[in-house]
Amino acid sequence: MSGATEHYLSPLFEPESVAVFGASQRSNSVATIVLNNIVEAGFKGSLYAINPKHKRVGYLPCYASLAHVDAPVELAIIATPAATVPAIFRQCGEHGVKAAVVLSGGFGEAGEAGQRLERELLDIAKHYGIRFIGPNCLGVIHPPNGFNATFAGGNVNSGNIALISQSGALCTAILDWAESKDIGFSTVVSTGISADIDFGEILDFLVADAKTRSILMYVEGIRDARSFMSGLRAAARVKPVIVVKAGRHKSGIKAALSHNSVNVVADDVFDAALSRAGVVRGMHIGDLFSAATVLTEGIRLKGVNLAIITNGGGPAAMACDKASDLNIPLAKLQQDTLEQLDRSLPPMWSRANPVDVLGNADAQLYQKALSVVLADDNVHGVMVLLTPQATTDPVAVAEKLVECSRTSKKPIIACWMGARRVREGRNLLTNAGIPNYRLPELAIQGFAYLTSFYRNQKLLLQTPGPLSQDHKPDIAKARSIIKSALDNHCYILNEIESKAILSAFHIPVAPTMVVDSSDQAVAEADKLGYPVAMKTLYSDVSDNAGIGGVHLNLSNENVVRTTFEALSQWLDGIEPTPQNKGIVVEPMVSSYTGRKLRMGITADDGFGPIISFGSGGASAKVVSDSAVSLPPLNRLLAKDMISRTRVSKLLAAFRDTPDVDSVDIENCLLRISEIACELPEIVELDINPIIADANTVMAVGAHIVIRPYDSDISYSHTAIHPYPSHLDIFVTIAGDVKCNIRPIRPEDAKIELDFVEGLSDSSKHFRFMNTFRKFPPEMLAKLTQIDYDREMAFIAVITQDGQEEEIGVARYAISVDRESCEFAITVADVWQGKGVAHELMSALIQYAAQRGLKRMTGEILADNTRMQQLARRFGFSVHRSKEDSSIMNVAKELP
Template sequence: MSIRNLQFLFAPRSVAVIGTSDKPGNLGAIVLRNVRGAGFAGPVWAVARQAGEVDGLQVWPGVDSLPAAPELAVICTPAATVPGLVEQLGRKGTRAAIVVSAGLKQVAPDGVRTLEQAMLEAARPWLLRVLGPNCIGALVPGIGLNASFAPGHATPGPLAFVTQSGALATAMLDWAGTRGIGFSHFISMGDSADVDFGDVLDYLASDGDTRAILMYMESVKHARKFMSAARAAARNKPVIVVKAGRAAEGARAAASHTGALAGSDAVFDAAVRRAGMLRVFTLDELFGAAETLARPRPWCGERLVLLTNGGGAGVLAADALSLGGGTLAELGADTLAALDAVLPANWSHGNPVDLVGDAPVARYREALRILAAAAEVDGVVFMHAPTAVVPAYDIAAACLPLAREMRKPVLSCWLGGRSVESARQAFSAAGLACYDTPEHAVQAWLQLVQYHRHQQALLELPDAQPERIRPDRQAAERVLARARESGREWLDAADAMALLAAYGVPVLGTRRVRDADEAVAAANEVGYPVALKVVSPQIQHKTDVGGVALDIASADDLRQAIAQMRERVAARQPQALITGFMVQRMAGNTHGHELIVGLATDPVFGPAVLFGAGGTAVEIRKDRALDLPPLNAALARELVSRTRIGPLLAGHRGLPGVDEAALVHAILAVSQIACDLPEVAELDINPLVADAHGVRAVDARVRLARATGAADGRLALRPYPSELEETVSLAQRVLLLRPIRPEDGKRLVDFYAAAGPADLRRRFLCSRREVPRSELARFCQIDYEREMAFIALDGERMVGEARAVCDPDRIEAEFAVQVAPHWQGRGLGHRLMAKLLEYLRGRGVQRVVGTCLPENDAMVRLARGLGLQLEGDEAGCTMRLDLGQGD
């Protein structure tokens, strides 16, 4: 389930509180007082085991005695009673409950299930949604709802706050109240037995009273559901996350370098970035980011100017910007000349723009006007320290009209206390973000930068020609089958190299041998010089035990190296059983970079792809970046750019850059392994040597684990469903029908550009000359978990599309279809829609709906031909089809 019946949880018209009494400290009585005291307008009923009265309100003896079914029930009774109460409520007609009771992890009386499992089973037949158990409750101030035992109420506002911590919920509510922060929703998740973060994100994403969503998280239960909901919500409004437990898993021991580097917190970071959310690290930063993001301004870029009347404040702000990786705007000649004309001769003549301590109102106003018009300035941090020259409020009042009208972000910093309070309040009341220190203002700017980078990634139109990995799946399966048959957890080097080769990664010639004679024969085959590496199921990091010898130039040297290696390994790890050696041709003396490309499995988000600087010191350098598969070429290049070694790969000091296409191909090959082979739990290519001529895997380790379920089931992001590709013959042409890919952006641009005004009006139900680039990016970067778009390709040209977007519960999907002008009337629309309807049936969608204009005769005929029911008038026509799915 997802958002089904959540309207009863967060917008109920009646509330029952179960477990009330007049005993001091009774939890139910506290909740009841909160519900009544917050101004809730609907009926409020108190329920207990016996009739009576609490705070002057009648107490009903049991759920069945209530005069009507409450839309929301708040259960405050002992854990053992909760499953039975949920069943009674469901039978009564209630469809949402908040369970504040704790202790439902204990075993139920039947000795088989936990009380929590019994509660969920009791709720399921009625589709009754449960928030909690073990939660504070929920507050929706806009409707006067405080269904919680929090020690106070919340004021209405534009922010939704969702937290897993009950103690933090009460503290945050108190903290926000002292700062005048209001909420559209304040939700304590508790144990999230039913309603989880994915559900709440889906609900709040479409809530008109919520401008930004703030979340305090400790864990994620259903990664794919969470990622799908987060990506959808983040496209609509800012989603800001603070997560506890950053250090707990990152330091865990792991057998592979990738496993050691890819701690769960780093993977969570990758998930946040991929979803387009913003992560912060303290609660103060959480509300600071909300202060900025919930008051949106047009985004121009990352170049910031610092405007101040104090040099010290400007320097502090500039230091914070530099240390945070921000960009200080370089003022152009025209801007400097304009500032020279209005500022005293001793102004700073650069950025920060220091107006000098005696700055009057006019100096502030004129400088701000000039910076507002400067094309090289994307945003302004407006700072003022109090002086005796002019009251801070006068400066605020004079600059406010201009600051409000600026088409770029303006962040203000009023340093001081009472003397600047009126100025701070004036700016805040006008919708301008205010901060207490220069560092806080710059931090807010850097959060804006990061947020818009993530948002821009969602709007990218990648290369028209995607990098497609075409593996030899049979060869890969043979490698895995050999390992299964022998019961090996780790592939030996030869099999690891064979697996990579099956996915198109260039590897060095590698032979497994048992003794010195076989080693010499293998070296003669691959050619000297060679490298020698020990093979032992007990040894993964060979260099740690002296298990690697390089640049062996002859047979005699090779025999001697084997003997010495046996002695070293026996001395350093005597329990290790040496089962053989690997003989490998040396990579050669080049200026190549040693890199690592790897794959690790996170317990929550599944596989994660790692890239960074490689070699024996990889875990010391910790120069790495992660992302969630599946990746495309654009994402692979972005992954490289997030490392310190990334810029060096472009070439420097006369050295050529690496072959970027070959490097991207290797990263995508590892991403594809993650999608195709669920048995691969960890993978290291270290080092992957990259130079101007290509890449070569010099060493690799692969750990296997038992796979369960579908190959892509463990992925947090549903990959491109290549199994849905098909070729069809139509009008004497062979067309490829397949799901849309992010790389189809250029095709989509050309497709809509070729459509006439009438076609665009019929497609979008309004007049438009073109489709905005941001919308096109959204159309081709779809979430396959909840939407689908099939396109038809005539060669390389896109000639048709049919798409559907499902609601989070897959009850209903809204569809649209368009065909290129020269393909209309030839049956392509019917073929695409038939494919789309078949797909939606397979996904369990119950019905499809669409809208068309009355004059769209072709669409009306197509709909009727597919069995859709039509209803409408001169304003528009609604098309519906029941797909025959039920609960």
Template structure:
């Protein structure tokens, strides 16, 4: 959205930014609400909303031209009669009337609308036209829309129920987001029964405007929200969701139940929301890439929600299980181990203490079975021993009602015993009415309690896996492939693609496909073209027998299916026979023009493992990478991992590790181990190929041979292009923005030193540590507005998140010294341009190493960030400067920023309207007090 009015003035930008009017502030919670379609009719949506809002502190204004009064409140004929205008308009009228109502709301300055009505894009083309019309109006005026076709929203802590749900959610720490209103009401009923509270409850419906990303970014800053669960039918805008999930996931776990895994379910989701569900493999890869926890069933979503509502999160995979029934312990153990958790070992000291307090027949192992006659005091004593076990990361307590069992008293003593544990505690109290009292006590103590043993064990393991995944996501990668060196590879491939387009074909043959692989530095087996028997013989002589001979065809992509592959050809006679057999088979299968000759290749003489490397285009998430076991049995083995580009060494290694064939790559049965770094490098180069050549729809490199001597070679390859008629804007866009090589610039300082201004990389963390060592206390204070110790600034968790920037939402430039300077490779300045979600602007910040100050680097960085912001389509840029930071203020004024003092914050704001600036020029600079 676009604050600043028509003129985009600095004053208006600063005012609107401070008020947050273009984010979700008007929804959360609203102060003045218009209910359009208000009604007294029992069972109507308009009446339900009015009744639900009655308990909130907001002023409520019914709107319905057919009534002068509704539920004893004055009723307005139109929203335009309400002055001052409401913050939020809730619309519950037929779809045909909604675009006109949105126009009225926009005209009087309403900033948020919640559309409960159905009948838009989910109904077909006519409904989509209605939706497009209202969204165009809303975007032009800066009005945000939640819905349509939604249940509404609840903010329990603020006593705000802006929905037509029958009941209000309890306050809690879990935020719930759902596309389906019906699923939302079902989860609401469950939460009330289980006494689970929510910090926020959003029904997003068709997500015509406000989407997952908008709400997740809001919840990131909500102190009442500790975790988030989603019921998702469509991912919507993939880049928005993935950026938001990545930004929030390290602090607040995000759990998603994504439906539409089968084709039939995906079609049902399309008819419900009007949005594509996306292929499940692509969705899985996307969730994994940003650290989202995926629930498989509604029951598991509930289990994870309950577990996340507890007081602590596991710091490791080891769980202690305390039970009065061996069978229940076995069930929990199976669920734990199958989900990636571990049983905590019991130390000698723990065993001795348990021996002193438990009957001789106790299990003497984990699970700790304290026997069926265990009373409440035995449970308490055992729990007090287990909570001291240093090798355990959490505790699960199971109870099966038996003759001597005291479910309520046991729960009471356990709550007291573990209150200072500091690690997660979960419980499963099995049974009916007999355990209800104990279950209630656990809920009051914020100890998640379940009805069966498997659910808490699996939830513990999945939450630990989430934490571990985040650690791996932010592991510092190695720089194996410099992205700048791959920039010229695409240009070398363009002629191959143009030739295919001139010939009006979408299939590249094996030789063309290998040439493209070769251009990106992926090793291929020596391959020659031959269009006659004589040429084939000559090529084989030059390569040396034995050779492989393969069909070259633009019509038959799968050579083996038509007998187009002959291996181990030992002599010229066998070669000529193979040539003729391949030619005759191709002609018989698809006509004379299907045979263009053969390729003659070296035979791979080394033993090795056959792999597959491929890519395909997903309708929603763009390019999808595939790695796994290859060869002719690839479809039978079904051993593959999927991932989203771009890759670095960490994400490439994790793709490899997720396959079963990875164990063989470490060496087995006479085959020495493969070189892990070479495989990672090939995956990274392949990822760059896929991103650099978006006109390629599919790639199959099969087999990719990993030999025991470390060599990895592509033996066969094929590529399929998008039809020539596909416009550039219709080509799939990557869900994760790749390294922006177009932002790299080389510049020269006044003293002749060359610098490269380039986007930051994950591999820059060690250099950034050195950079922070060169900052004085004054430079640190000017940048961060507080004194931060060196160990705080260089903590891995912090630097990893800076270095692994999300290029979709921020630009982080480093200034790197170039040869022949003796400090070549050193980072001497860092500048950041962070987009402000919900706005069309961004905030800048920069810092220059003390020894490199007063050389013009700060000005260069800000000028470059400003230029990038303009190209990114930003409308304004803001920066915050301490009043005594005169050098930074001077740079801003020189570059056309308006500098104004914000008395409330006690700091200067430097603001540049890029709309007023225009193309290439500078605005008049001005300082205001």
């Protein structure tokens, strides 16, 4: 795979030539300020002022239009009235401009007329192939190249932090604050409306940018959730990403919408999305830099247990309270650790965590305590707290702390309380790269960023595969039910239909019998056994119980007859006449030890289907105890969801009540995840209650709302691309051997490792240009935990003695231009020449074409003649690389 291709957004951030539209002799005009900022930042490229009203702007000649510029221009900066921008875009297109920054407002945020103007702009840009930031934005800054194309005041230092913000005003405030703190940036982007280039593509650029070590984001809403999530997940794998979102409450949402036309996402949904993306969320603007202070240093946790070393009990107590608030567990020190501390510390030390070394502790005592605590396997990080007492030397203690940090891989965070007396010690810690804070609560918050990053990175690596190979859902049956309802213009399924869909996905349901008479009602009740429940079958309402349509604990024949007549009269009196009306009899599902739960799916405008879990029953909406997550789920993600609810504490055994089998609850959540991924027509699914006890889980009530959905792209409705099980096929190789060609999944790590390490040295050399003995674990994770939205890997698998064996793999990764992909293919030595490579390449090329990719490329070693022959058979051109004679470049245009 070659990595030297220039990113398609480079003309936006690293242009060699720039034209500024609207620059004038008015020093306070937006375009003039931008022009001056570009000059003052030290831009080395060609710079052109465009304005038909002027001959010169400052020392620069001013051109009436781009047509008068007799030189190529890569980037256009536009700060003219909205109505003039489409014509300027046409100028840019005719001149071959590749990118633009539209500072002008008055587009999608300005009502219907502005939205029409925005659509016109997008059409022109697409026609000419112009990519642009904005409209209604502050601009872009790329300090390493001396490029500042914004109308913000002040200087922007070069650094390793990237900032992306939807708010230009917030950008200016952050930049002003950062200048006073001597904080530098690698890139600053104000996205504005994000009519074209959005978060996902900017994140792609920053992933490849060697100058960027961490990414800060201010988000108000999301236009393209799939691109956003895919970009975040790619970035978070290699660089810390910290996000602050506006609109956590209704007032904030209203304020965001006043200047932005993007979808403002519900806060709990956004939180779930960030967790799955592996990023850290801040609640306040200050959190952006506070988190970056910790994460940019490369500090990483291998657990979440914290130890505290202090010379003051009061500050330590404050730290413990904050740790409890943030769900940070204090490490339980091992017995050997306590014994070593006993030998080193004064007799009156605390003998527990926090380790109180007492007010007269000197630097040597601090060092002994820190060394012992860091060696404890139960401790994953240490906070060292110092108050400037009479016998304490803050500088000497800081020096010892720095010494310890050099020999320990565990993170150390310092809290040097006070001001004048601790200033020098704090400076020493800062220069050594040790995060330090003035208050214990802030230090604990700093450690919380590390724990959040650790937990979310674990969620990031979850790439759920298919739920079960043996109990596949009957998707065709479920789709048939939905199609029949939609054909009849019915968008709310009745309980019979809803439960049939649940059954198709193997979710246990209480049997529901439709009855047309009181005699039939009694007959069904006799079969089911008393007591029973009776309900109206009324698809136009979700809360049957709330309107008197549910009767429970019917204990005999007479009560059943009376209830049938009452429900019949009630249905006859409804105006207008409801669809799918009727009456049903069900067993009275009750359990003395059963817990009432609620599970479901809702469709978010930004992120698509969202799975929820929490307390159930009639009071579910009042109790408001639920957790949400994005599909697809696996068991770890399902466990995490359950643990985030209050009802999870009731699932354990208490008094004479046995615990609930949590595996059954997890299975239901996994099945609901499958429904969310496979049935895009479902916009609402509510299972309430679902009763769980020690023996089983049973869905008692179910309600589904649907809508027409039309897309040629599988799983386009989900924010995270699930495992594409529809690509799973069986072929015959070597004459009569049955072989499964399917996408790779995380669970394949073992067979992938066996496959790679089983390759001959020559096969390893051809594929990896390396003949390693042990395959690196991080590389194994990268190859099996893939993002199906931006890469694909098909493996060829055979089954021998009941065990799967991988015999080949073909993969591609989408290139930075988003239109082409680079491929690689490897086949086990004993299976070469038996049709495996042909089947894998066929699957890979076909899928790449289905995804809309236009070109497939690859690099093959010049002495790998067999692979070159395969490429030619599939229509690839084969040419020797101009840069490296040992490499053959192959390429194929996709249909």
